[in-house]
Amino acid sequence: MRRRCRLGSSKARTLVPMNLDRAFGTAGRASLSLEKVAEAFDGDRLRQARQLALMAKQDVAAAIGVSAAAVGQYESNVMAPRPELVGALASALDVLPEFFSAGRPQSKLESGDAFFRSLRSTTARQRAKATSYTEQVWELVNVIERHVRLPEVSLPRLDAEAGQPLDPVMTARAVRQFWGLGGTPVRHLVRLLESKGIVAVLVPIVEQEVARIDAFSTLAFDRPLMVLSVDKVDDVFRHRFTAAHELGHLLMHGEYSAGDPALERQADRFAAEFLMPTNVVRHELPSRFDMRKLAQLSEHWGVSVQALVYRSKELGLISDSAARRAYIKLHELAATPAVASRPVRQYPGEVPGMLAQAVELAGRSNVTIASIAAELAWKPLRVRRLLGEVDSRPTLTLV
Numbered sequence: 001m002r003r004r005c006r007l008g009s010s011k012a013r014t015l016v017p018m019n020l021d022r023a024f025g026t027a028g029r030a031s032l033s034l035e036k037v038a039e040a041f042d043g044d045r046l047r048q049a050r051q052l053a054l055m056a057k058q059d060v061a062a063a064i065g066v067s068a069a070a071v072g073q074y075e076s077n078v079m080a081p082r083p084e085l086v087g088a089l090a091s092a093l094d095v096l097p098e099f100f101s102a103g104r105p106q107s108k109l110e111s112g113d114a115f116f117r118s119l120r121s122t123t124a125r126q127r128a129k130a131t132s133y134t135e136q137v138w139e140l141v142n143v144i145e146r147h148v149r150l151p152e153v154s155l156p157r158l159d160a161e162a163g164q165p166l167d168p169v170m171t172a173r174a175v176r177q178f179w180g181l182g183g184t185p186v187r188h189l190v191r192l193l194e195s196k197g198i199v200a201v202l203v204p205i206v207e208q209e210v211a212r213i214d215a216f217s218t219l220a221f222d223r224p225l226m227v228l229s230v231d232k233v234d235d236v237f238r239h240r241f242t243a244a245h246e247l248g249h250l251l252m253h254g255e256y257s258a259g260d261p262a263l264e265r266q267a268d269r270f271a272a273e274f275l276m277p278t279n280v281v282r283h284e285l286p287s288r289f290d291m292r293k294l295a296q297l298s299e300h301w302g303v304s305v306q307a308l309v310y311r312s313k314e315l316g317l318i319s320d321s322a323a324r325r326a327y328i329k330l331h332e333l334a335a336t337p338a339v340a341s342r343p344v345r346q347y348p349g350e351v352p353g354m355l356a357q358a359v360e361l362a363g364r365s366n367v368t369i370a371s372i373a374a375e376l377a378w379k380p381l382r383v384r385r386l387l388g389e390v391d392s393r394p395t396l397t398l399v
Contacts, residue, residue: 038083057071166251171248204388219250244274306339
C-alpha cells in the first residue's frame with residue numbers, strides 16, 4: 001500500500017461568514033457604526049487580534065473593564081460585546097473597530113499545522129501569535145488573488161511506502177530534477193520558491209515575537225506558505241538553509257503533525273542535499289581544512305563555510321576530530337569576509353517579493369494599499385508590513 005503526500009491539503013478551518021455588503025449595503029466596512037459591528041461581531045477576529053497583540057484574555061479584560069470570562073464568551077460567540085466595548089477592544093488591540101465584523105474569508109490555523117524551526121525555544125503565546133500572523137498572510141494572499149493571478153503551485157507529487165517517511169536525500173534529488181536544476185547551485189532560492197507558487201514572507205523586525213521563531217511553514221491553506229525571519233545573526237547563508245529546510249517540510253511532511261524532532265532532522269538532511277548535491281560536492285570538497293577552497297565553494301553554492309565543513313563530515317570526507325578543529329579555526333576567523341555574516345536584505349533574490357510585485361501589478365487596475373486594507377478591514381500600515389515594506393527612518397524620541 002502506498003500513500004500520497006498531499007500538497008496543499010487543507011487542515012485549516014475556513015470560515016466564510018455573512019456578506020457585509022449584502023447585510024449593510026455597499027458603502028463599505030469603514031462606514032460601519034459600532035452598533036453594526038456589535039451586531040455582526042466575530043469572536044474569532046477577537047481571538048486573532050488578541051494573539052497578535054500577545055495578550056491573554058485577562059489582559060484584554062483589564063483593558064476594557066470586563067471579566068476574563070466575558071472575553072472568553074466574546075471569542076466563542078456566546079455573546080457579543082456592547083457597542084462601546086467594541087471601540088474599547090479596537091483601541092486596546094490596535095485594530096479598526098470594523099476588523100471585528102463577520103463577513104470576510106478567514107482560515108483558522110492550529111499550531112500543530114505549522115512546522116516551527118525553533119519549536120522548543122518558543123512559548124505557546126509566541127506560537128499563537130505566529131499562527132495568527134500566518135492567518136493574516138493567508139487573508140492578504142486571498143485578497144491579492146482576487147486581482148492578480150499568482151504563479152501556479154509547481155511541486156512534485158511524491159509517494160512513499162505505507163507507514164514510511166519520504167527519504168530526504170531522494171526527495172531533494174527529485175525536486176531538483178523536477179525543477180530542472182541538475183547539479184547546479186541554486187542562485188536565488190527564495191525567488192525560485194516564489195516562482196513555483198510558494199508564498200513566502202519575511203517577518204519585519206517590528207513583529208518581534210514572530211521574528212524570534214527562525215521560520216515556519218504550513219500546507220494548511222490553498223497554497224504552501226513559508227514565513228521567514230531575519231534572526232539575530234542576520235546571515236544570508238543561514239537564511240537560505242532555513243528556507244530549504246522549510247521546503248523539505250512542505251514536500252515531505254504534509255501528513256505529519258509538527259513538533260517531532262525527527263522531522264526537523266529530516267528537513268535538515270533535505271536542505272543539505274538540495275543546496276549541496278552529493279554527486280557534485282563530494283568531488284569538490286577538500287579532504288583537509290583549506291580556507292581558500294572552502295571560501296570559493298561557499299560563494300559558488302551559496303552556503304556557509306561551516307555548512308561545507310559539516311557536509312564534509314557528513315559525507316565521510318573528514319573525521320569528527322578534523323571537523324572540530326575546523327570549527328575552532330572558523331571561530332578564530334569569524335571577523336574575516338569569508339566567515340562573517342552577510343545581511344539578508346543585501347541579496348534581493350533571497351527577500352520575498354511576489355506579493356509586493358502582485359500589488360504593484362494590481363495597481364494598474366486602480367487597486368491600492370488603501371483599497372486592499374479596506375477589503376481586509378485592516379489599517380494600511382498592516383498591509384505594508386506584511387508586504388515586506390521596511391521603514392528605515394530613525395525614530396524620534398522626545399525627552
